[in-house]
Amino acid sequence: xxxxxxxxxxxxxxxxxxxxxxxxxxxxxxxxxxxxxxxxxxxxxxxxxxxxxxxxxxxxxxxxxxxxxxxxxxxxxxxxxxxxxxxxxxxxxxxxxxxxxxxxxxxxxxxxxxxxxxxxxxxxxxxxxxxxxxxxxxxxxxxxxxxxxxxxxxxxxxxxxxxxxxxxxxxxxxxxxxxxxxxxxxxxxxxxxxxxxxxxxxxxxxxxxxxxxxxxxxxxxxxxxxxxxxxxxxxxxxxxxxxxxxxxxxxxxxxxxxxxxxxxxxxxxxxxxxxxxxxxxxxxxxxxxxxxxxxxxxxxxxxxxxxxxxxxxxxxxxxxxxxxxxxxxxxxxxxxxxxxxxxxxxxxxxxxxxxxxxxxxxxxxxxxxxxxxxxxxxxxxxxxxxxxxxxxxxxxxxxxxxx
Ligand SMILES: *[C@@H]1O[C@H](CO)[C@@H](O)[C@H](O)[C@H]1NC(C)=O
Ligand SMILES: *[C@@H]1O[C@H](CO)[C@@H](O)[C@H](O)[C@H]1NC(C)=O
Ligand SMILES: *[C@@H]1O[C@H](CO)[C@@H](O)[C@H](O)[C@H]1NC(C)=O
Ligand SMILES: *[C@@H]1O[C@H](CO)[C@@H](O)[C@H](O)[C@H]1NC(C)=O
Numbered sequence: 365x366x367x368x369x370x371x372x373x374x375x376x377x378x379x380x381x382x383x384x385x386x387x388x389x390x391x392x393x394x395x396x397x398x399x400x401x402x403x404x405x406x407x408x409x410x411x412x413x414x415x416x417x418x419x420x421x422x423x424x425x426x427x428x429x430x431x432x433x434x435x436x437x438x439x440x441x442x443x444x445x446x447x448x449x450x451x452x453x454x455x456x457x458x459x460x461x462x463x464x465x466x467x468x469x470x471x472x473x474x475x476x477x478x479x480x481x482x483x484x485x486x487x488x489x490x491x492x493x494x495x496x497x498x499x500x501x502x503x504x505x506x507x508x509x510x511x512x513x514x515x516x517x518x519x520x521x522x523x524x525x526x527x528x529x530x531x532x533x534x535x536x537x538x539x540x541x542x543x544x545x546x547x548x549x550x551x552x553x554x555x556x557x558x559x560x561x562x563x564x565x566x567x568x569x570x571x572x573x574x575x576x577x578x579x580x581x582x583x584x585x586x587x588x589x590x591x592x593x594x595x596x597x598x599x600x601x602x603x604x605x606x607x608x609x610x611x612x613x614x615x616x617x618x619x620x621x622x623x624x625x626x627x628x629x630x631x632x633x634x635x636x637x638x639x640x641x642x643x644x645x646x647x648x649x650x651x652x653x654x655x656x657x658x659x660x661x662x663x664x665x666x667x668x669x670x671x672x673x674x675x676x677x678x679x680x681x682x683x684x685x686x687x688x689x690x691x692x693x694x695x696x697x698x699x700x701x702x703x704x705x706x707x708x709x710x711x712x713x714x715x716x717x718x719x720x721x722x723x724x725x726x727x728x729x730x731x732x733x734x735x736x737x738x739x740x741x742x743x744x745x746x747x748x749x750x751x752x753x754x755x756x757x758x759x760x761x762x763x764x765x766x767x
Contacts (some may be wrong), residue, residue: 377654424556428486428582430571431561432640434633435605436597437589438660442479443561444512445671445690446491450678452526453515453555458485459564460508461496470614475570482560482573486582488552490545509577510548511537530689557678558627566636570641575651582654583678586641589660589715590743590759591634591734592727596718598626627733634734641740659741661760664711667694716755724749 429446433439440456447454459478466474485493497506509531510516518527522540525531552558565571574582598605609629610617620628644655656677663670667690675682694711718727724746731738731745738745741760746752 393421397738414740422427423432425581426555427485427678428555428580429559429585429649430482430582431559431585431587432565433561434563434589434594434637435608436594436601437563437587438663439561439563440512440585441660441693442585442658442663442674444693445674445686446557446559446678446680447512447514448530448686448689449557449675450683451555451680452557452559453488453552454513454559454561455485455507456512456561457563458482458493458508458511458560458564459562461493463564463608465496467611469611471564471566471612472614474564474611475566477565477571478562479574482562483577483580485552485560486558486580488549488558490549490552493545500545503541504543504545504548505537505541506545507548511540515551515555516540516548517541520554521547528683528685530685559678565640566632566638575654584655585656585658585674585677586644586655587660588637588641588741590718591630591738592718592730592743593660593715593721594633595626595630595726595730596722598629603758627729630730631733635735638737638740659760661715664694664715665689667711719752719755722752724752727752 372607430440431442431446433442437488438568443454443456446452447456456680459474459481462474462477462481463469480490484490493507504510504516504521507516514527514529514531514536515521517531517536517540522536522543524539571582571584574580575584602609609625612629612632613620613625616628617625641657642723644657647655656674658670658674668687671686671690672682727746735745742760742763744757744759746757746759751757
């Protein structure tokens, strides 16, 4: 390349020199200009070409997707929708490890640690877990809910299943749990998309540095759900969520009476979900395009259409076997032991279950606590027990979010 360049320049110089001698004087400045342009074009051609061939050799930059949600809001389901895609490396709630290391801390104190953990994982740096896991022998099965990640059940993490299969969690757990921890990083590096689901963010500000980070290509899928349905679902999992609830309440944990605690936790959650949604409206347009709001209820009403939108947003193809799978699991068909609570039941029916199981007094109290959030996200309040139980009354505003 170097030699050719020298030859070209030498040739150009000779042509130039020769032309200067034979051309009339007043044409010479023009010729000089043309020759300069020719040299510039030559350089551009050589180095521009060189530069292009370099960059096409490199992989395109991975896409980083954060499924941002709260507990019992269908985020495991959305996580699975991404995680089952053969181009996606998915981890479910990696920040669980931080919270379980600091069970007496508060959500706000742990915010930055959660943010930094997420960033490291997006860049496939799994050494970040050193701070939150016991040392060796560490296996990939040391990761919280590792078997819900199809990527950890297929090559290069585990060579038993193929990447483009829908892999059952039980089979994966049985056959892939002995792989060493190092396969997690190796697997991560082999995908074009890294998707993380987190319920441990309580505002958007903490994520601004990640949205602006040039080494990341962060896109946020913000999943929300009717707080009344969340409340009902939390009541059924109070035990499981106890440590988390305590961290969410922070310093207020001791002050709030036990019977008021579920409402206090919901208040914190509702406020933070609304803050995230509102913060997006004040972002510059370029950053607003990195955010997509999904309501769980819209997803269960139109699973195929909504999934298609989410995939499109992050640049994934909606492959035929995934279309059948999404259809099946939202209708309770197909493989039995799936990772989410919509399994084997009609997802649409489940999403409305609070209407006949939750006493109106609770609904009314919750509506007071989450009033602003529900109004902003398009959930109608009910004003009586009659309205609550009347299923022909649709409580969902049909809308298109403003961004
Ligand atoms: C969908 O359900 C049908 C009928 O139960 C089943 O035969 C098929 O294997 C399922 N497909 C997927 C991808 O889950
Ligand atoms: C929804 O669930 C309720 C309670 O479990 C049941 O009574 C009702 O028949 C179900 N409806 C449908 C359409 O599945
Ligand atoms: C919700 O807020 C609106 C306006 O702020 C108010 O008019 C309404 O009474 C509130 N509803 C409940 C149930 O608190
Ligand atoms: C239920 O709601 C529908 C639609 O608003 C209304 O027409 C109907 O009268 C209501 N039924 C009862 C029992 O309140």
